[in-house]
Amino acid sequence: MDRREVESFLDKASTVRALVIGDLMLDEYLWGKAERISPEAPVQVVEVTREDLRLGGAGNVVNNLAALGCSVSVCSVIGADENGALLRRAFEEKNVGIEGLFDDPARKTSKKTRVIAANQQIVRIDRETKSAVGPEAEALMTGYLLSCCSNFDVIVVSDYLKGVLTPAVLSVICKAGRTLGIPVVVDPKGSDYQKYTGATLLTPNRKEAEIASGITIADQGSLEQAADVLLGKLQLDALLITRSEAGMSLFPAKGEAVHIPTVAREVFDVTGAGDTVISVLSLGLACGLSMADASWVANVAAGIAVGKLGTSTVSPAEIVAEVGHGQTDSDTKIKNLDVLAHLVSAERGRGKKVVFTNGCFDLLHVGHVKYLQKARSLGDLLVVGLNSDASVRRLKGEKRPLIEQAERAHILAALDCIDYVVIFDEDTPLAVIEALRPDVLVKGGDYTLDGVVGREVVESNGGRVELVQFVDGRSTSRIIEKILANYEPA
Template sequence: MERREVESFFAKATGVRALVIGDLMLDEYLWGRTERISPEAPVQVVEVSREDLRLGGAGNVVNNLVALGCSVTVCSVIGDDDNGALLRRAFEKIGADLSGVVEEPGRRTSKKTRVIAANQQIVRIDRETTAPISSSCESALLQYLSENAEHFNVILVSDYLKGVLTPALLAALCQTGRELSIPVVVDPKGKDYGKYRGATILTPNRKEAEAASGTAITDLPSLEAAADTLLSELELDALLITRSEQGMSLFFNDGAATHIPTVAREVFDVTGAGDTVLSVLSLGLACGLPLAKAAWVANVAAGIAVGKLGTSTVSPDEIVAEVGHGQKDSDSKIKNLDVVARIAAQERTRGKRIVFTNGCFDLLHVGHVKYLQKAREFGDMLIVGLNSDDSVRRLKGESRPLIDQAERAHILAALDCVDFVVIFDEDTPIRLIETIRPMVLVKGGDYTREGVVGHEIVEGYGGRIELVQFVAGRSTTRIIEKIMKNYS
């Protein structure tokens, strides 16, 4: 995927409503240093210098989704204890909807304490209840699902085997997803995957897939055999098996498969990486990305997550930067319309004046450059709408363009005076103008104000039209004529 396609994906995230159901817990981190052995017992003494409390389990999935920009509702069971109250406050702080959270009297809210020194865990302390939730709590969750499922774009199931996801609840989740055509994405646990039958996709790691399928995964054929077993027995649409340093493998129920290699990077902590995969993959499905592309972005996000200590989130900006790593600077200035519209809106709130112009810019010459430099002087940001190859052919004939749209876009983006380039396929830039809402619309001096497409739109909200004279004697047509004359 190109950077601008990933940017467009995240631009859609704000319209997604996700339901996360699963086991909630608190992850406590005690950071310190150790330089001596205790005189009381042969153990290290850790001098704690910092304490950190984070959302863990399904809570880390929620945290990831919020960081990615979508609206999240939580559905789970917690205890009526101090840790339960801390969980509620943490969710409220990030703006998650807790309407699906039920308290069970006497239940112990899960809390895992990790002691870290010299950038590695020394010990982990678990305080939790793992017994199945009460029948009354199960009924409350089933009722919530029945009354609210239709309002969500995707359902994420985060199973840590702490008792929330009962067989009846999982069966209802998968059935509801099928009936309402809502993707149900499951991060599974345990050996019995029969409880997930009918889900859209499962995301086990290699060891989990081995245990659930009963197949030792040692090479590609055994990996495919394990995937075939799980796909057929569980009636899944697809299966994504994460394979650590070997990347991910995506299998479909029609026999197709896609293997996604990992990006080499230093690994500090794999804690929560599976939550990141679940979150990004699910968001991709909710935004309409094909499964293979959603998995590809999830793989990029997981690579970033393992480079951080503890249950950490990954931001859209980090993912976009990673996708664009190693690309030329000009690539970062070529955007899809939805992305550049959001950027323009943000800049307007800061008082910036947006300038827009459009054209074919086929065989860029000094007349084009001077024109664009002058256009940039009318405001704080210049966005150029570039006619696609198909659009140019309709306007100028089958022999044009001389240079394809990708090359034309990169050449324009390389100019300092151009801030962003948007390729459009229509014959006119009306849709771009309506979406970007520039304050200054610029065209060549061979136009009249009334002849500029979109002038009434821009002037209607207080903008203006500027006409710029081209450099005399400079045009693509004249360059073509000269080449034909000299080299025919």
């Protein structure tokens, strides 16, 4: 996937409704300095300078999905205690749906406290209940799931083996997903994967896949063998095995395996990287990406996550920036229409006047440049609609364009007077104009107002049409004629 495709995918996140079910916990971080040894015992003394409380476990998956822009609900069982109240408050602040969050006075809400000095974890303290939830809590969860699963586009299962995901609860989830056609994506734990039978996709790491399959993964052959065992035994649609520095390997039930290399970068902390993977992967499937493409973007996001310390989220902007790493500024001006429509709307909301023009711009010349500079002077933001190669051929004949659309787009984007470029495949830019609703629509002086496509759309929104003259004697056709005349064989 290229940057524009990733942008378009992430732009759909706000339309996705995700349900996260699993073991919730709080991650507490105590940051400080360790500069002396205790006189009481041979241990470091940490002077705490900062405290941080974050959503952990399945809560980090919720956090990641919310950071990506999804509408998220959560289903779990927590203790009726202070930490449980803190979890509820954190979810409410993030507008997370908590109708499926149930209290059990017999349980202790999980909390993991990490003491960190000089960017090194000194000790971790766990407070939690690991036993399976009781029949009453189990019934509350399954009842909620049966009543509301159809409201979601994807179900994300985050298992930390703390007792929330019983075989009965998992059975309801997987069967509901199959019946309703909703992807069920599972981050598994433990040695018995039979409880995940019927899920859409599992995301074990290499060690977990070894334990679950009973096969030591030492090379490509044993990796494929382990995958075959799990796919066959669990009736999955696919299996994604994360392999640390070796990247990821996607094994679909039908089709060839896809091996995705890791992105080389400095690793600070792998905590929560799996939560990032399952979050981005689930969002991708909910948005209609193929499993291979969703896995590829998840791999990019994981590379960002391990560069941060502690359980952290990854933003859409960070993913887009990573995908577009090394690309020029001009390349980032080229947008797909869905993304551009939101950008233009936001700019208009900030009081900017949006100008739009369009054309083939094959063999860019000084007439084009002066025309575009004049168009930019009529507002605060200039968007250029560029006819695709197929569109140019229909309009100007099979021998055109001389320059293919990607090159034409990059050349235009390099001009300072242009803010954004969007390629359209239709014969006219009407659909683009309807999506962007520019304040000023600019066309060449050879047009009449009545002949300008999109005039009614612009004027009905309070905008206007401007006709701008091209420089006399400058045209692509004349350049082509001159080249043919100068280089025609004698």
